[in-house]
Amino acid sequence: MPKLILVRHGQSQWNLENRFTGWWDVDLTEKGVAEARAAGQLMKDKSVLPTRCFTSFQTRAIKTLNLALEEMGRLWLPVTKDWRLNERHYGGLTGLDKQETRDRHGDEQVHIWRRSFDVPPPEMEPGSEYDPGADPRYDGIDVPYSESLKLTIERVLPYWQSDILPVLASGETVIISAHGNSLRALVKHLSGISDEDITGLEIPTGQPIVYDFDANMVPGARYYLKDS
Numbered sequence: 356m357p358k359l360i361l362v363r364h365g366q367s368q369w370n371l372e373n374r375f376t377g378w379w380d381v382d383l384t385e386k387g388v389a390e391a392r393a394a395g396q397l398m399k400d401k402s403v404l405p406t407r408c409f410t411s412f413q414t415r416a417i418k419t420l421n422l423a424l425e426e427m428g429r430l431w432l433p434v435t436k437d438w439r440l441n442e443r444h445y446g447g448l449t450g451l452d453k454q455e456t457r458d459r460h461g462d463e464q465v466h467i468w469r470r471s472f473d474v475p476p477p478e479m480e481p482g483s484e485y486d487p488g489a490d491p492r493y494d495g496i497d498v499p500y501s502e503s504l505k506l507t508i509e510r511v512l513p514y515w516q517s518d519i520l521p522v523l524a525s526g527e528t529v530i531i532s533a534h535g536n537s538l539r540a541l542v543k544h545l546s547g548i549s550d551e552d553i554t555g556l557e558i559p560t561g562q563p564i565v566y567d568f569d570a571n572m573v574p575g576a577r578y579y580l581k582d583s
């Protein structure tokens with residue numbers, strides 16, 4: 356039966372520095388590298404071995420996938436990269452320190468920007484320091500200036516339906532290496548979580564989450580691979 360593995364990238368440099376990251380391309384820390392390798396080792400130990408891979412255009416997710424695949428001796432697998440699996444765009448908050456932003460705007464406002472379903476952070480100024488708009492990897496793509504979870508879902512789900520689901524339905528074991536909020540978008544859909552309840556869902560770094568699908572492509576309950 357088809358199996359889906361979701362993994363959030365290991366700790367990034369800006370996770371460590373507690374800065375809003377979004378579409379800014381930061382690398383993994385040493386801890387993040389270790390988390391990615393441990394995820395691969397866990398998949399190997401549990402014999403949950405992907406046969407097809409999807410990831411974003413962002414280094415932290417791509418490297419996490421590669422490190423995990425290396426642990427499994429599966430660097431040879433086909434990998435599809437797509438911007439629609441990128442992290443939610445953090446708008447004008449990108450690059451700011453999360454604690455300093457709380458001190459300035461209050462805990463409640465920052466919680467709304469981080470976890471509300473449909474309130475996007477303030478827009479990023481075009482051409483500002485952390486605007487990825489001129490990056491060649493986004494040529495031809497309408498780079499957003501800010502995204503709520505709702506807006507993130509509006510680009511993750513069509514990609515899931517058109518490109519990932521058919522591969523999964525053909526019987527492959529699919530791994531998606533992505534980001535806290537692009538994965539929250541998918542989990543919301545697959546686990547039927549309401550707009551209210553999704554605000555409480557956190558996805559830890561480097562912990563593979565698994566869905567087993569039945570013959571009708573209905574997903575079962577999600578579980579952490581480490582608990583199986």
Ligand SMILES: O=C(O)[C@H](O)COP(=O)(O)O
Nearest residue numbers: 374375376377442469535
């Ligand atoms: O983009 C970021 O800063 C993180 O990857 C996710 O941040 P969050 O926990 O504030 O959603």
